[in-house]
Each structure stands twice: as structure tokens, then as C-alpha cells.
Amino acid sequence: xxxxxxxPTSYVREPEGTHPxxxxxxxxSSALRHPARxxxxxxxxxxxxxxxxxxxxxxxxxDHDLTRQHAELPIGERIILTGRVIDTDGRPLAGTLVEIxxxxxxxxxxxxxxxxxxxxxxxxSGAGRCLTDEHGRFRFITVKPGAYPxxxxxxxxxPAHIHFSLLGRAFAQRLVTQxxxxxxxxxxxxxxxxxxxDPAARERMIARFxxxxxxxxxxxxxxxxxxxxxxxxxxxxxxL
Amino acid sequence: xxxxxxxxQTVGPFFSIGLPWPAGPDAVAPGTPGELTITGHVYDGAGExxxxxxxxxxxPDPDGRFADLYGxxxxxGPSRLAGFRGFARSGAEIGDGSWTVRTVKxxxxxxxxxxxxxxxxxxxxxxxxxxxxxxxxxxxxDEPEANGRDxxxxxxxxxxxxxxxxxxxxxxxxxxxxxxxxxxxxxxxx
Numbered sequence: 370x371x372x373x374x375x376x377p378t379s380y381v382r383e384p385e386g387t388h389p390x391x392x393x394x395x396x397x398s399s400a401l402r403h404p405a406r407x408x409x410x411x412x413x414x415x416x417x418x419x420x421x422x423x424x425x426x427x428x429x430x431x432d433h434d435l436t437r438q439h440a441e442l443p444i445g446e447r448i449i450l451t452g453r454v455i456d457t458d459g460r461p462l463a464g465t466l467v468e469i470x471x472x473x474x475x476x477x478x479x480x481x482x483x484x485x486x487x488x489x490x491x492x493x494s495g496a497g498r499c500l501t502d503e504h505g506r507f508r509f510i511t512v513k514p515g516a517y518p519x520x521x522x523x524x525x526x527x528p529a530h531i532h533f534s535l536l537g538r539a540f541a542q543r544l545v546t547q548x549x550x551x552x553x554x555x556x557x558x559x560x561x562x563x564x565x566x567d568p569a570a571r572e573r574m575i576a577r578f579x580x581x582x583x584x585x586x587x588x589x590x591x592x593x594x595x596x597x598x599x600x601x602x603x604x605x606x607x608x609l
Numbered sequence: 610x611x612x613x614x615x616x617x618q619t620v621g622p623f624f625s626i627g628l629p630w631p632a633g634p635d636a637v638a639p640g641t642p643g644e645l646t647i648t649g650h651v652y653d654g655a656g657e658x659x660x661x662x663x664x665x666x667x668x669p670d671p672d673g674r675f676a677d678l679y680g681x682x683x684x685x686g687p688s689r690l691a692g693f694r695g696f697a698r699s700g701a702e703i704g705d706g707s708w709t710v711r712t713v714k715x716x717x718x719x720x721x722x723x724x725x726x727x728x729x730x731x732x733x734x735x736x737x738x739x740x741x742x743x744x745x746x747x748x749x750x751d752e753p754e755a756n757g758r759d760x761x762x763x764x765x766x767x768x769x770x771x772x773x774x775x776x777x778x779x780x781x782x783x784x785x786x787x788x789x790x791x792x793x794x795x796x797x798x799x
Contacts, residue, residue: 381610388617393740402739402788402789403739408797416668416669459611540799544615570613
């Protein structure tokens with residue numbers, strides 16, 4: 370994973386529409402929080418093609434298992450959540466930090482500002498971390514989060530989701546996103562999910578059920594691959 | 610490009626469950642010579658504070674070397690500064706719209722085409738309401754000569770360059786971020 374020959378010296382510029390528009394009026398909180406002026410072009414130089422590699426400092430044994438952080442097991446449907454972190458060329462990103470956080474099975478976050486009237490679970494904190502293996506694979510054990518109401522519009526509910534944070538190997542690859550569960554009826558009404566305008570791109574945020582990863586008599590599994598942008602066409606000039 | 614990238618989604622509220630950690634704001638080991646604080650506030654388009662902001666910074670050490678494990682074709686090699694991480698994450702959601710990292714001033718870097726880049730720090734801005742990170746750069750107001758030669762700064766309209774300049778304080782620098790409005794920070798497409 371540290372072979373210099375294997376390290377991109379530039380990253381592909383993502384096509385328009387890859388990510389949601391920062392100004393997405395249906396998501397009301399974006400109104401005053403999006404830059405109104407056009408983004409300016411930033412060449413990719415050494416600061417952009419390097420990046421932090423947070424390893425043992427951030428991850429300790431067991432951090433991948435959100436069901437084993439307290440004395441008892443949390444309430445809810447235990448699930449395995451696994452997948453690979455790859456780049457747009459299909460190359461696995463090994464040893465990269467994956468951080469997740471989520472609501473509990475009732476849809477409540479363990480956070481002082483979450484005032485929804487759903488129970489907290491004394492056995493669930495809702496945060497996990499791991500490093501990908503040599504194939505770029507991650508694996509978490511957790512409980513399926515619940516949907517929850519929010520104040521964006523009348524009768525607004527967020528579809529069940531798990532927040533994901535990826536560092537990749539370069540500043541240019543940094544990604545924060547959310548993973549959803551298959552066939553959620555709330556998709557049609559959620560302005561955050563719908564902020565990704567391309568239906569095919571929305572599908573890339575939805576995990577799939579995996580009977581192969583499901584462990585008999587223990588936990589169902591969901592599989593989700595995360596794609597970070599890969600090498601660009603233009604080599605970094607210092608590398609020549 | 611064979612596979613299409615996974616789309617971004619907002620970091621949301623409540624990210625402090627999962628992302629900050631006690632040493633997160635420290636890009637350097639405590640006690641590193643030259644240690645300083647960069648702090649500021651994040652504002653929305655109405656001039657209101659953004660209390661649920663998450664700021665990440667990435668920079669080289671004073672010699673222009675990064676704490677990067679990978680070979681990236683940059684001849685300077687990895688940082689030799691003990692305990693240097695070069696990455697800091699501020700995201701306590703403490704409610705006052707401020708952010709703070711502890712670091713050292715970065716050194717200048719070689720730039721594309723043989724030019725020198727002025728000392729700078731790359732910044733990712735996340736918040737509830739932001740569906741994708743905003744990328745900006747911190748430059749330093751007390752480096753006028755280097756700034757005057759920097760190709761990226763020179764590409765920014767003169768009347769907006771000031772939004773990228775951190776201002777010296779007693780113990781470091783102040784860098785406010787305006788997501789929108791008359792003082793909107795310059796953000797970059799990367």
C-alpha cells in the first residue's frame with residue numbers, strides 16, 4: 370500500500386452532478402449555508418495529493434463492533450455491515466480509516482441536542498471505526514438504525530441511514546456521506562437523499578442485502594462499496 | 610474512470626458522536642516548538658454563527674514536508690518533526706460557532722511549473738446544511754511577499770483574496786469562514 374509507483378499524482382475531477390448541489394432548496398438548512406459564488410479552480414499540487422493516514426491512533430481493537438461497547442447488548446436488529454473502499458479505477462484502498470456514526474434502533478442519537486421523544490439505549494453509543502484490510506474491505510457489527518422525524522417540512526422523516534467518513538489516501542479523496550438501506554419507502558420524501566439528482570447515483574448510496582455475508586442464526590448482513598475518485602489523467606509535475 | 614464515485618451527503622447534526630476525538634485538533638504534538646493556535650468562527654449567509662461546524666486542516670511542517678506515509682513523488686520526503694500529524698479536526702459542536710486547531714506554521718512548497726507556493730493550509734469545511742464539503746485554503750497575512758507570488762492566490766480576484774488570509778493574534782492566527790454573504794470565503798473546486 371505504500372508503493373510509490375502505486376500512488377496517484379493527481380485525481381480525476383468528478384463530473385458535474387456526482388455530488389449534490391450545495392444549493393438544494395428542498396433541504397432548507399442549505400439555504401444560508403451554501404456558497405453563492407462559483408467555486409474557483411484549484412490546481413492539484415502536493416498539498417492536495419497527500420493526506421493524513423490515521424491508523425492506530427484512531428482505531429483500537431473492537432472499535433468495529435458497536436454492539437460490544439457496553440455491559441449488555443443493545444436493543445435492535447443486529448446487522449453486519451461490510452464492503453470495500455475502492456477508487457474509480459477499481460483499485461482497493463488498503464489501510465484507510467472508516468468512521469461511522471448512527472442513531473439507535475429507535476432512531477435516537479446519543480447527543481444532547483437530539484430531543485426526539487424516542488428512548489436512548491444505555492447499551493448503544495452509535496460510533497465505530499476501523500481500518501480497511503489489504504483488499505480495501507471494512508466490516509462493522511451494529512444494530513439497524515431507526516428512521517426519525519425532523520423539522521425540514523411537515524411530516525418529515527429521515528430514512529434509516531448510517532453516516533460514513535472516509536479519509537482515502539489524499540486530501541483530494543476526502544468524503545463524508547450516508548449509507549441507506551434497500552427499498553426504504555421514505556426515499557421519495559427525503560430532500561437529503563433526493564439532493565443527489567441522478568437516480569443511478571442515488572442507488573450508489575444504498576447498501577444491498579447479502580446472504581453470503583449473513584451469519585446463520587446470528588446476524589443479517591448488508592454490503593456497500595464506497596468509491597472514491599481515482600487517478601487523473603495529468604501527472605503531477607514534481608513526479609516527472 | 611470505471612466506477613462512478615459515491616455521492617457526498619451532509620455531515621448532519623450530531624456528528625460529534627463519531628468524528629471528534631480529544632487529540633483531534635492537534636496537528637502537532639503538544640509542546641512542539643513554534644506551536645500556535647488557529648481559531649475562528651463559521652458564519653452563514655445571514656451572518657449567524659454556524660454552531661454545528663466540522664473543520665479539518667491538512668498542511669506540511671515548517672520545512673515543507675508532509676506526514677504522509679505514501680511515496681507521492683515529492684522529493685522532500687516525509688516530515689521529520691516528532692509527533693507531527695499535519696492533520697487536525699475541530700468539531701466539538703460546543704455551540705458557539707467557533708473552531709480551533711493547534712499546529713505550526715507550514716513552510717513554503719514547490720509549486721507547479723517550478724514556482725514556489727506561499728505557506729498555506731488546506732481546509733475542508735463540513736456542517737449540517739452543507740451537502741458536500743467546501744474546500745478552502747488558509748494563507749497568512751504576515752507573508753505578503755510570498756503571497757504576492759503565489760499562483761493560486763493570484764488567480765483569486767483581488768477583492769476576495771483577503772478572505773483567505775489568517776490574521777495574526779497573540780497566540781497564533783484568526784481565520785473566520787463565511788459560507789455565504791458579502792464576505793463569502795473563497796472556496797475551490799478541487
